[in-house]
Each structure stands twice: as structure tokens, then as C-alpha cells.
Amino acid sequence: MLSIRNLEASYGRIQALHGVDIDVEAGEIVTLIGANGAGKTTLLMTLCGKPRAGKGSITFEGEDITRLPTYQIVRRGIAHAPEGRRIFPRMSVLENLQMGAVTVDPKYFADDLDRVLTLFPRLKERIGQRGGTLSGGEQQMLAIGRALMSRPRLLLLDEPSLGLAPLVVRQIFDIIRDINRQQKVTVFLVEQNAFHALKLAHRAYVMVNGRIAMSGSGAELLADAGVRAAYLEGGHEAPPPRPAPEAAP
Amino acid sequence: MASRLASKSPAATLVKDSAAAALVAALLALPLLGFRMTDTARGLVLDYRFPLVLWSAGVVFAGRLLFTLAGAAIGRRLAARPPRAAARRWPLSGGRGRALAGWAMVGFALVLPLTPFGDRNLVDKATLLLIYIMLGWGLNIVVGLAGLLDLGYVAFYAVGAYSYALLSQAFGLSFWLCLPIAGLMAATFGMVLGFPVLRLRGDYLAIVTLGFGEIIRVVLLNWQSLTGGPDGVYDIKRPSFFGLPFSAFAPEGHQTFAQFFGLAYSPNQRIYFLYYLILILALATNLFTLRIRRLPIGRAWEALREDEIACRSLGINPTKTKLSAFAIGAMFAGFAGSFFATRQGFISPESFTFIESAIILSIVVLGGMGSQVGIVLAAVLLVGLPEWFRDLQLYRMLAFGGAMVLIMLWRPRGLLAHRDPTILLADHPAPSPADPTAPSEVSP
Numbered sequence: 001m002l003s004i005r006n007l008e009a010s011y012g013r014i015q016a017l018h019g020v021d022i023d024v025e026a027g028e029i030v031t032l033i034g035a036n037g038a039g040k041t042t043l044l045m046t047l048c049g050k051p052r053a054g055k056g057s058i059t060f061e062g063e064d065i066t067r068l069p070t071y072q073i074v075r076r077g078i079a080h081a082p083e084g085r086r087i088f089p090r091m092s093v094l095e096n097l098q099m100g101a102v103t104v105d106p107k108y109f110a111d112d113l114d115r116v117l118t119l120f121p122r123l124k125e126r127i128g129q130r131g132g133t134l135s136g137g138e139q140q141m142l143a144i145g146r147a148l149m150s151r152p153r154l155l156l157l158d159e160p161s162l163g164l165a166p167l168v169v170r171q172i173f174d175i176i177r178d179i180n181r182q183q184k185v186t187v188f189l190v191e192q193n194a195f196h197a198l199k200l201a202h203r204a205y206v207m208v209n210g211r212i213a214m215s216g217s218g219a220e221l222l223a224d225a226g227v228r229a230a231y232l233e234g235g236h237e238a239p240p241p242r243p244a245p246e247a248a249p
Numbered sequence: 250m251a252s253r254l255a256s257k258s259p260a261a262t263l264v265k266d267s268a269a270a271a272l273v274a275a276l277l278a279l280p281l282l283g284f285r286m287t288d289t290a291r292g293l294v295l296d297y298r299f300p301l302v303l304w305s306a307g308v309v310f311a312g313r314l315l316f317t318l319a320g321a322a323i324g325r326r327l328a329a330r331p332p333r334a335a336a337r338r339w340p341l342s343g344g345r346g347r348a349l350a351g352w353a354m355v356g357f358a359l360v361l362p363l364t365p366f367g368d369r370n371l372v373d374k375a376t377l378l379l380i381y382i383m384l385g386w387g388l389n390i391v392v393g394l395a396g397l398l399d400l401g402y403v404a405f406y407a408v409g410a411y412s413y414a415l416l417s418q419a420f421g422l423s424f425w426l427c428l429p430i431a432g433l434m435a436a437t438f439g440m441v442l443g444f445p446v447l448r449l450r451g452d453y454l455a456i457v458t459l460g461f462g463e464i465i466r467v468v469l470l471n472w473q474s475l476t477g478g479p480d481g482v483y484d485i486k487r488p489s490f491f492g493l494p495f496s497a498f499a500p501e502g503h504q505t506f507a508q509f510f511g512l513a514y515s516p517n518q519r520i521y522f523l524y525y526l527i528l529i530l531a532l533a534t535n536l537f538t539l540r541i542r543r544l545p546i547g548r549a550w551e552a553l554r555e556d557e558i559a560c561r562s563l564g565i566n567p568t569k570t571k572l573s574a575f576a577i578g579a580m581f582a583g584f585a586g587s588f589f590a591t592r593q594g595f596i597s598p599e600s601f602t603f604i605e606s607a608i609i610l611s612i613v614v615l616g617g618m619g620s621q622v623g624i625v626l627a628a629v630l631l632v633g634l635p636e637w638f639r640d641l642q643l644y645r646m647l648a649f650g651g652a653m654v655l656i657m658l659w660r661p662r663g664l665l666a667h668r669d670p671t672i673l674l675a676d677h678p679a680p681s682p683a684d685p686t687a688p689s690e691v692s693p
Contacts, residue, residue: 048562074564082562088555092670099552102545103564128673150564 089132100149387581396554401462409586435583481597617663
């Protein structure tokens with residue numbers, strides 16, 4: 001469905017991605033884990049066309065989308081719930097969801113709204129409230145719900161667990177699984193919370209310094225000693241290929 | 250403020266605070282008031298006026314003292330009330346109340362010329378006020394909705410005014426024909442400005458738009474052959490009532506407005522006609538804004554103001570969205586400009602200086618960024634009051650500055666900062682008026 005080949009991207013003179021290859025098949029949950037600054041968010045942003053890919057190609061459902069402007073990429077059926085949620089703080093929950101549906105024929109709006117509110121009952125309770133007054137978890141739900149309103153076939157999630165309490169993280173990940181199973185939406189998840197992400201994912205990639213260091217099924221990587229040491233247990237053993245100075249959350 | 254005073258020795262803090270304010274005032278007053286050059290027979294002489302400096306420091310000391318005491322007293326009173334009651338005290342804070350206030354204002358504006366105090370002078374001033382309200386509503390599209398800080402809005406006003414003036418002089422076109430042309434011209438200029446500033450935001454955008462406004466004025470000033478330069482354009486045709494002129498005598502074979510309706514000629518008729526004309530134009534602007542907020546493009550403007558990156562990721566084309574905001578905002582300035590030209594009968598670049606842009610922007614900001622009724626209140630405050638209090642003469646600007654300071658102190662987010670959602674679910678009520686106005690992030 002999505003295939004990334006030899007992708008390079010840079011911010012000015014600093015290169016952030018060095019030839020990344022990733023494949024996402026329809027119906028999968030694929031996760032990309034890695035430490036701070038490994039290039040995970042850059043990869044998602046490059047998928048969306050900002051920054052532009054310096055080299056390599058991004059193909060979505062057989063179409064080359066490497067050079068398309070961001071708003072065109074979204075219209076192809078890729079929705080992005082960006083890092084830090086980025087909901088519209090002064091607009092109500094309902095208006096936020098409405099903004100998610102700008103690319104969609106208005107005749108689907110009522111049904112889609114119903115679907116999203118069933119998925120996130122909390123949003124239904126808060127429907128008239130300003131986005132900025134929601135709690136962090138609710139804001140994350142709103143960001144995902146807003147992305148779903150564009151009827152995506154591929155959902156890009158950037159650190160949905162960021163800054164959330166462990167209980168809320170569990171809840172969000174359960175919902176992501178539901179979205180994948182029930183709504184038949186392919187999910188590409190970028191996470192620092194490796195444990196939850198690997199448990200959820202069918203397949204996973206590990207990114208270190210702008211390169212893919214490892215890949216495999218979620219269960220495989222979860223069992224891998226190096227991954228455990230680097231991303232799950234606080235880095236006691238020498239992990240491959242480079243130690244990431246980060247404790248598991 | 251109340252709690253701070255209570256925690257330390259209140260009197261000492263109070264005096265220290267006031268003394269600090271007085272010191273600042275004295276330092277400022279020393280160069281401004283303390284010295285004066287006077288021209289005498291022996292040449293320029295430096296006058297010392299130190300008592301004035303002491304006086305100003307004293308006034309500031311007393312003022313600060315009283316202000317703090319009053320603030321503390323009000324704070325205590327508010328704290329004693331339940332918060333809901335405090336919200337209730339503002340009759341305009343709810344969505345319904347605001348709508349009612351809006352309708353009341355429209356009704357009042359409609360009957361104003363018919364009331365006993367609606368004399369020629371008042372209606373003329375109200376016309377001026379309405380021009381600024383219309384400009385405020387127009388700029389609100391750019392600044393309030395789309396969040397693009399535009400300091401050169403007066404340029405589009407000028408484009409509209411000159412479009413009408415020059416078209417009617419060169420080709421004898423009527424006001425009604427020129428109005429859409431002027432709007433179109435202004436919108437085109439809005440796009441022209443929009444293209445280079447698409448990537449700019451905030452302060453940088455403000456600086457470029459400021460420059461653009463000045464460019465237009467300087468071009469008008471120097472393009473002598475087209476615009477008449479500093480002499481301006483005069484003898485601009487007055488508007489007619491569907492071809493019936495508002496004059497004492499009609500040209501051969503024509504009728505005047507008064508003759509056609511069998512009325513006695515009165516110069517007031519034109520004043521009243523102009524008043525209703527700008528009222529209609531302004532209300533059209535308002536209606537347009539209220540409607541477009543519910544349409545995808547209007548919602549996209551508001552979303553763009555909130556978060557541009559999120560907008561991109563939702564499939565909104567920011568280029569198109571920004572340009573349309575610039576163009577439509579400019580179009581209304583163009584309409585207002587051609588009205589201004591026909592009302593004044595004379596325009597020159599002097600009517601379109603930066604201070605006009607600043608006043609219009611202040612109206613939008615003081616009104617509460619996006620609030621239509623707030624803009625009316627702010628326009629009354631910023632344009633109406635200085636007009637009515639012309640008797641105060643030089644103290645006018647002092648009172649103006651004082652009013653601005655008071656608003657900043659008491660309504661820092663604008664007179665009416667509340668934003669109503671454009672869409673509600675049938676079975677879910679709007680958030681209560683007690684809903685906090687400041688968006689605050691709540692962590693889980």
C-alpha cells in the first residue's frame with residue numbers, strides 16, 4: 001500500500017534521513033520505534049511533503065506522491081494525526097471534527113461523525129467544548145478522531161502516547177487496534193513508547209540516527225535482546241547498533 | 250491583587266508600588282515636560298518647568314494608589330460572589346444575549362434618522378462611524394478570522410476610493426456600476442499583496458503589509474498624471490437614487506429626487522440617503538461574514554488562524570485559503586472606499602495614511618478579534634467618542650489614550666472575546682457562558 005524507497009530528507013544542511021526503506025501493506029499496523037531525534041517524526045513529515053524528500057521515492061497505492069503538495073497527499077487517502085496533537089484550541093470539538101472532513105463529500109458527514117463518536121464516547125460528552133479545554137488524552141482522541149473524519153485508508157499517528165498517563169495510553173492503543181480491525185484502516189504508528197507499540201503492531205521497524213536498524217514482526221522485536229535493552233529496560237546490555245540513552249517510559 | 254496585598258504588609262507594598270509608578274512618571278516627565286524652548290527677542294531660551302514634573306509624579310502616585318485600592322476592593326467583592334453570578338452580570342456574554350444586542354443595534358441604526366435627536370450633524374457623524382464599522386468588519390475577515398495581521402488595510406480602502414473617483418471622472422460611470430468594479434480592483438490588489446507574503450506570519454507579515462500600505466499611498470501621491478498627486482481628485486460625482494440626483498435643480502429634462510417623490514428639496518435628503526447606503530453596505534459585510542463562517546472556506550480561515558500545520562495535514566490548501574481571505578477582506582475595503590469617495594466628493598492621499606490602518610486594526614483588536622458586535626462597540630469608542638468630544642480639543646487624544654489603557658487593564662482580550670461555535674449538535678447545548686474564555690491546556 002505504502003512503500004518508501006531509499007528516502008533521504010534534510011533540514012537545511014543537516015541530513016535527518018539516510019536512505020530509509022519501509023513498506024506498509026493494506027490492513028496492517030506497522031510501527032516505527034526509535035529514540036529522540038532518530039528521525040521518526042521527520043519521516044512522517046516527509047511523507048506529508050514537508051520537508052521535501054531530497055532523494056528516493058514514496059509510493060502510495062501505486063502512485064508516486066513524493067512531489068505532491070501536502071494537501072494533495074491528504075486527499076489521496078492518507079490522514080495524519082501530527083505530533084503534539086495540534087487540535088484547534090479555540091474551536092469546539094465538533095468544529096475540530098468538521099475540519100477533519102473538509103476533503104470529504106458533506107453527505108458522509110453525519111455517518112462519519114457517528115462512527116467517530118462511537119469510537120470515542122468521551123468526545124461526545126465534550127462535543128460543544130473548546131478543544132483547548134480538553135485534557136491531554138481527550139485532545140489525543142480528538143486528533144485521531146479528526147484524522148478519521150477524512151475517511152483515510154492509511155492513518156499516520158505520530159506519538160499518540162506523548163505526555164499521557166499510562167492508563168490513558170492503554171486506552172488510546174486499544175482504540176487504535178479497534179480502528180485497524182473494525183474500520184479496516186491501515187495504521188502506521190510512530191512511537192517512543194516501544195513496549196505498547198510493539199505489542200500492538202503486526203510489523204515493526206527500529207530507527208537509529210536516520211537509518212532503519214532493524215525490522216521484523218512486533219513479537220520478534222519485543223523478544224529481541226538488543227531492542228529490549230535499548231528501548232524497554234534502560235540499556236544495561238550493549239544494544240545494537242548504538243546505545244540509545246533512553247529509559248523505557 | 251487582593252491576595253498579594255494581604256500576604257505582605259499591605260500599606261507598605263501599596264506605597265512602594267505607587268512610588269515606583271511615580272518615579273517612572275517623573276523620569277518620563279523630566280525631558281517631556283521639564284524643559285521647553287521658547288522663542289524670545291534674544292533668541293531661543295531654555296525654560297525650566299520642574300514644578301510640572303513634580304505635579305505629574307504626584308498625580309501618578311495618587312492615581313496608582315487609588316487604582317490599586319479600587320482593584321483590590323472589586324477583587325474582594327467578586328471573590329465573595331459565586332462565579333456563576335459573576336458571569337451573569339454581563340448581559341452580553343451569552344450567545345443569545347449577544348444576538349439580541351446585535352438586533353437591537355440594527356434596529357436603533359435603522360430608526361436613528363427618524364428620531365428627534367437624529368439631526369443632520371448626528372447622522373453625518375453616524376455615517377462616518379459606519380464607514381469604520383464596515384472597515385472593521387472587513388479587516389476582521391483577515392485579522393480576526395484568518396489570523397493574518399494586516400497593517401496596510403487602508404491601501405485597499407484607497408484603491409476603492411480612487412477606483413470610483415477616477416472611473417466616474419474619466420468615463421462618467423455611475424456609483425452603482427463603479428461599486429463592484431472598485432471592490433474587484435481592491436480584491437485584485439489584495440491578491441497582489443497576498444502572493445509575496447504567503448510564507449510570512451506574525452510580525453513579519455505585519456511589517457510587509459505596513460510597507461505595502463505605504464507604497465500605495467506614495468504611488469498615489471506621486472503619480473500626478475493619473476491621481477492628481479497631493480491635490481487629490483475633486484468634484485467626484487455624488488451618488489444618485491437610481492438616477493435621481495439629490496440636488497436643488499435637475500438638469501434639463503431630468504427630475505431630482507425631491508421632485509420625483511413630490512417632496513420639498515432639502516439638503517438633508519442626501520445626508521440621510523448616504524447614511525442608509527453605508528448602513529446597507531456595512532450590514533451586507535456583517536451578513537457575509539456571519540454566513541461565510543459556516544461555509545468550508547470560512548471554517549478553513551479560522552482553522553488556519555489556530556494552526557497552519559494541522560490545516561495542511563487535514564488537506565486544506567493554505568495558499569488558496571490565505572489569498573481568499575486577503576482578497577475578500579480587501580474587497581470590502583474597496584466598497585467602503587468608493588462610498589467614502591462619493592460622500593466626501595474629494596479624496597487625496599492624505600485620507601489614507603498609516604494612522605487610518607492603525608485605527609481600523611485597533612477597532613478589530615479592541616472588539617475582541619472576530620466578534621462582530623465587539624467591533625461595533627470598539628468603533629463607537631475609538632471613532633465615535635473622539636468625534637462627539639471634539640469640544641475637549643487637545644485633551645481628546647489624552648482621553649483616547651486613557652480609554653485604551655483602561656481597556657487593556659480590564660478587557661485585555663478585547664471587549665467581547667467570546668467566540669461562538671458555528672455548528673452545534675441538536676441534542677447538545679452550547680457551552681455555558683461560565684465556560685472559561687482563555688483556552689488553557691489541561692494535562693491528564
